[in-house]
Amino acid sequence: MSRQRLEALSTLTVLRRTRAVDELVEAFLSTGALPAKAKADAAHLAVATSHRVDYLLTWNFKYLANAEILLRLRPVAEQRGHRLPVVCTPLQLMGELNMKAEPIFWNSKP
Numbered sequence: 001m002s003r004q005r006l007e008a009l010s011t012l013t014v015l016r017r018t019r020a021v022d023e024l025v026e027a028f029l030s031t032g033a034l035p036a037k038a039k040a041d042a043a044h045l046a047v048a049t050s051h052r053v054d055y056l057l058t059w060n061f062k063y064l065a066n067a068e069i070l071l072r073l074r075p076v077a078e079q080r081g082h083r084l085p086v087v088c089t090p091l092q093l094m095g096e097l098n099m100k101a102e103p104i105f106w107n108s109k110p
Contacts, residue, residue: 034069058088
């Protein structure tokens with residue numbers, strides 16, 4: 001199984017950090033939608049955006065899978081000729097999110 005996973009990974013394209021990515025990171029951070037401590041998250045989104053990735057999968061609900069933040073970042077990307085990828089969790093992408101399940105409380109106690 002490990003060999004099969006490594007073989008599958010070997011076919012993937014590595015997305016490089018470029019000047020355009022760095023400029024997009026700074027633009028995302030300058031909106032105030034993301035705090036400075038979320039620079040790595042801004043970079044993750046900027047790489048995906050700059051390289052025209054269709055979907056960005058994440059479990060990061062605080063900064064990435066956050067509709068309010070993405071709403072503020074979308075115009076920044078569009079002003080630079082980009083479009084944001086669809087940002088969602090793997091479960092949302094696969095359509096396996098069980099809406100009847102108990103609510104999940106992130107960073108808080110129920």
